[in-house]
Amino acid sequence: xxxxxxxxxxxxxxxxxxxxxxxxxxxxxxxxxxxxxxxxxxxxxxxxxxxxxxxxxxxxxxxxxxxxxxxxxxxxxxxxxxxxxxxxxxxxxxxxxxxxxxxxxxxxxxxxxxxxxxxxxxxxxxxxxxxxxxxxxxxxxxxxxxxxxxxxxxxxxxxxxxxxxxxxxxxxxxxxxxxxxxxxxxxxxxxxxxxxxxxxxxxxxxxxxxxxxxxxxxxxxxxxxxxxxxxxxxxxxxxxxxxxxxxx
Numbered sequence: 001x002x003x004x005x006x007x008x009x010x011x012x013x014x015x016x017x018x019x020x021x022x023x024x025x026x027x028x029x030x031x032x033x034x035x036x037x038x039x040x041x042x043x044x045x046x047x048x049x050x051x052x053x054x055x056x057x058x059x060x061x062x063x064x065x066x067x068x069x070x071x072x073x074x075x076x077x078x079x080x081x082x083x084x085x086x087x088x089x090x091x092x093x094x095x096x097x098x099x100x101x102x103x104x105x106x107x108x109x110x111x112x113x114x115x116x117x118x119x120x121x122x123x124x125x126x127x128x129x130x131x132x133x134x135x136x137x138x139x140x141x142x143x144x145x146x147x148x149x150x151x152x153x154x155x156x157x158x159x160x161x162x163x164x165x166x167x168x169x170x171x172x173x174x175x176x177x178x179x180x181x182x183x184x185x186x187x188x189x190x191x192x193x194x195x196x197x198x199x200x201x202x203x204x205x206x207x208x209x210x211x212x213x214x215x216x217x218x219x220x221x222x223x224x225x226x227x228x229x230x231x232x233x234x235x236x237x238x239x240x241x242x243x244x245x246x247x248x
Contacts, residue, residue: 025143028205030197034217045072094120095127109143141202155213159224166225170238173207
């Protein structure tokens with residue numbers, strides 16, 4: 001009886017965790033707007049207004065030719081390592097995996113790029129085998145409730161950022177993305193392209209801390225510090241590394 005009860009409690013935990021992650025979430029992107037809408041249901045994740053993955057994307061004024069929502073069907077769920085792994089299939093037939101973990105506060109969800117399994121795999125069995133080797137990842141993007149995004153409206157715009165702060169933010173962004181690529185290894189399949197603008201967007205937004213509104217990370221606002229401070233050789237180098245300016 002105790003064994004049955006224990007099994008039921010474990011099943012309830014997994015179902016409750018999955019159910020708790022369902023609904024409407026928002027995260028930071030490099031799309032035409034800083035925040036992107038993400039919907040999680042029992043059988044798919046929908047990325048609204050996904051844009052081409054790049055370091056700067058819409059931040060530099062680049063717009064997508066297709067702003068339709070992207071529906072990512074969950075083809076398999078795996079419970080392992082005390083985590084729930086979701087297996088998807090990309091538009092080009094490759095399999096990829098991600099995993100979600102709700103924070104104790106309940107106002108955000110961490111979407112992990114799991115170690116060794118954020119690549120594209122040619123077969124489902126290959127992806128499932130990789131799950132067994134996952135050791136947990138430190139790199140993740142954060143999905144927020146709408147109230148968290150709305151609270152950013154009360155902060156000052158990034159156009160008022162000081163030169164030293166701007167340089168520090170660019171350095172933090174470049175360091176974060178360099179570490180991401182170093183950790184996953186160069187020369188392998190990129191993580192699924194639909195998530196790449198979210199990976200870059202989260203790194204860019206987090207680099208600016210909590211002082212300035214992340215909703216102001218748009219072309220109009222960013223052009224002001226770029227124009228004001230790009231004559232500084234150090235900042236210019238950081239802007240070039242981040243993809244905002246071309247190398248001379």
